[in-house]
Amino acid sequence: xxxxxxxxxxxxxxxxxxxxxxxxxxxxxxxxxxxxxxxxxxxxxxxxxxxxxxxxxxxxxxxxxxxxxxxxxxxxxxxxxxxxxxxxxxxxxxxxxxxxxxxxxxxxxxxx
Amino acid sequence: xxxxxxxxxxxxxxxxxxxxxxxxxxxxxxxxxxxxxxxxxxxxxxxxxxxxxxxxxxxxxxxxxxxxxxxxxxxxxxxxxxxxxxxxxxxxxxxxxxxxxxxxxxxxxxxxxxxxxx
Numbered sequence: 001x002x003x004x005x006x007x008x009x010x011x012x013x014x015x016x017x018x019x020x021x022x023x024x025x026x027x028x029x030x031x032x033x034x035x036x037x038x039x040x041x042x043x044x045x046x047x048x049x050x051x052x053x054x055x056x057x058x059x060x061x062x063x064x065x066x067x068x069x070x071x072x073x074x075x076x077x078x079x080x081x082x083x084x085x086x087x088x089x090x091x092x093x094x095x096x097x098x099x100x101x102x103x104x105x106x107x108x109x110x111x112x
Numbered sequence: 113x114x115x116x117x118x119x120x121x122x123x124x125x126x127x128x129x130x131x132x133x134x135x136x137x138x139x140x141x142x143x144x145x146x147x148x149x150x151x152x153x154x155x156x157x158x159x160x161x162x163x164x165x166x167x168x169x170x171x172x173x174x175x176x177x178x179x180x181x182x183x184x185x186x187x188x189x190x191x192x193x194x195x196x197x198x199x200x201x202x203x204x205x206x207x208x209x210x211x212x213x214x215x216x217x218x219x220x221x222x223x224x225x226x227x228x229x230x
Contacts (some may be wrong), residue, residue, distance in 0.1 A: 004154075031216050042203050042221035043155070070143075088154050094217025097168060098143065100209075100219060102154030 002027040004091055005089045006103035014111050015072055021087055021106045023072045029091035030066050033100065035087040046074075079095045114138060116222035118204050124228045125194055132190045132223045137206030144187050144203040145219060146179055148172065155203055162209060163182060194229045200228050 004067045007112045013019055019096070035043035047056050049065035049072065056063045060083075062075040072089055086107050090100040117136045125131050135146045140217075142163050147155035158177070159169045163184035176194075179188040191219055201224045207217035 031218075033218060035221070040224075040226065042205075042224045045218065045220060048218045090154070090219075093167075098160050098216055099145070099157035099168065099170070100147075100155075100216065102156070103150065104154050 002029070002091065002100055002101045003044075003092060004089055004103035006089060006106050008106060009104065010107050010109075012050070012081055012109040012111065015068055015080060019076050019079055019108070021072075021074045021076075021108070023074075023103055025070050025091060027091070028069050029093065029101075030069070031092035032069070032089045033092070034063055034074055035088045036089065037088060037105070039086075056087035076108075079108075081110045081112050082112050084108060116204055116206050116220055118202075118222040118225050120225060122226045122228075123149040123187050123221060124230065125196035127194060127196060129192065129194055130143040130192045131194060131227065133202055133204075133227075134186060134188050134189055134224060135204030136186045137204070138220060141206035141208055141220075142184065143217060144181055145207070146187070146189050147203040147205065147221075149224070150199075158189075167229055191227075192225075196229045199227055199229045 007022045012033045033048045034046040037043040047063045050070045054065045060077045086105045088105045090102045145160040146158040149155040154160045166213045173213040176192045179189045203224045205219040207219045
């Protein structure tokens with residue numbers, strides 16, 4: 001069974017601080033997707049990374065896929081209250097399955 | 113709005129009743145997925161369709177659950193004889209389903225249906 005471990009589980013910071021969220025597994029994934037979810041809503045896609053070592057930037061967010069495609073990180077620079085939410089990583093499985101395996105998420109609160 | 117839509121957004125039912133949820137994917141997407149999310153957990157895969165064919169089912173999908181996508185467009189998820197343990201957010205997602213890809217499709221999620229079984 002493929003599992004994704006996210007850390008930290010909870011993170012509360014002040015506006016303007018930087019933070020990094022980690023997503024780790026002992027399994028190799030074909031792709032890694034990051035989502036942000038608001039309470040009572042569905043996950044909203046932030047980015048997809050597919051190549052080991054790939055780095056993608058989305059404004060103040062930087063996403064990295066590990067060289068071995070087993071881990072990923074999300075770094076936010078100068079966090080804002082609008083960044084508050086649940087950040088989920090999801091791994092695309094290999095071997096013909098199309099399902100995504102999700103971590104439990106990191107609940108981020110950015111205080112003004 | 114051309115995103116994934118789900119109906120209803122909220123459903124409260126009594127134990128033992130049947131419920132049906134609907135999902136309308138992004139119009140050009142030929143793959144459709146169902147996930148379930150309970151409090152404090154990430155979404156868990158239930159099943160997926162390529163056009164009208166149901167190609168994969170999780171063991172979480174007990175015989176009380178059935179999903180259909182009869183014309184390869186919208187999909188329904190029915191739960192028969194609901195139990196309190198079925199209370200969760202049911203999420204639908206869709207993807208382009210580009211053939212020949214070496215990695216899992218990027219999936220776009222709808223707003224979910226929150227089910228509460230009393």
